[in-house]
Amino acid sequence: MRYAVISDIHGNYEALSAVLSDIYSNKVEMILCLGDVVGYGPNPNECTQLIRDHCHHTIMGNHDAAVFDPIMPQEFNKNARIAIEWTSRELNKKSRDFLNNLPLKWDNDELLAVHATPYDSHLWYYITSIEDARFNFNFFSHSFCFTGHTHIPGIIRYEENSGEIAIIKPCNYRYNDENSRFIVNVGSVGQPRDRDSRSCYVILDTDTKEVLFRRVEYDIQGYQGKMRLIGMPEFLVTRVGEGR
Ligand code: ZN
Numbered sequence: 001m002r003y004a005v006i007s008d009i010h011g012n013y014e015a016l017s018a019v020l021s022d023i024y025s026n027k028v029e030m031i032l033c034l035g036d037v038v039g040y041g042p043n044p045n046e047c048t049q050l051i052r053d054h055c056h057h058t059i060m061g062n063h064d065a066a067v068f069d070p071i072m073p074q075e076f077n078k079n080a081r082i083a084i085e086w087t088s089r090e091l092n093k094k095s096r097d098f099l100n101n102l103p104l105k106w107d108n109d110e111l112l113a114v115h116a117t118p119y120d121s122h123l124w125y126y127i128t129s130i131e132d133a134r135f136n137f138n139f140f141s142h143s144f145c146f147t148g149h150t151h152i153p154g155i156i157r158y159e160e161n162s163g164e165i166a167i168i169k170p171c172n173y174r175y176n177d178e179n180s181r182f183i184v185n186v187g188s189v190g191q192p193r194d195r196d197s198r199s200c201y202v203i204l205d206t207d208t209k210e211v212l213f214r215r216v217e218y219d220i221q222g223y224q225g226k227m228r229l230i231g232m233p234e235f236l237v238t239r240v241g242e243g244r
Contacts, residue, residue, distance in 0.1 A: 010190035023203075039087055041190055059103060116147065134158075
């Protein structure tokens, strides 16, 4: 099976369109979306529509959840809160119905898909250390757990026999060790934060046993222009150009 896994689109239509074209030129059989379809970007309805039309399974992210929760946005930083309040006003009924009914996880025999962590995914914790990763490997038994949320792509490998954990930078990675399991962060389509402003997503091919990190150029300036037009804070506009 050949999967494309995307995450953290954040209303960036230019980025999502470019990523979908790249996905279709890579002949995948299933497209999974790990959530945060909206928040930050000026096209939440258009992005929700594209996700709905093209993704086989979509998981809820914390920004999607925040649209429907009066408490959550208050815990966001100021810029994220401004963005989510704008998004909440902008979303039409069709988008709201779709986002409000997303599940918190999806799985099959090969993989588990969540937005944040396999442990209680609705708590929106982050995996940022070896200790976080070790803890989270206890909460799934699949070979792969795919996550987004941090907007930082990478692979964490857990070797079952030795208990060893290794962090692998995004690369074209070939796995053939049956005793290892993996947490794969697919990075972000709409707001990468690893100092590379290009969109990021992952292809998993379970026949060739490869995890491929794809970077896709898109019209960043066009996107930034639209963000300014709707009055998004300048910090949010410049950060997408710098991938931070
Ligand atoms: Zn996000």
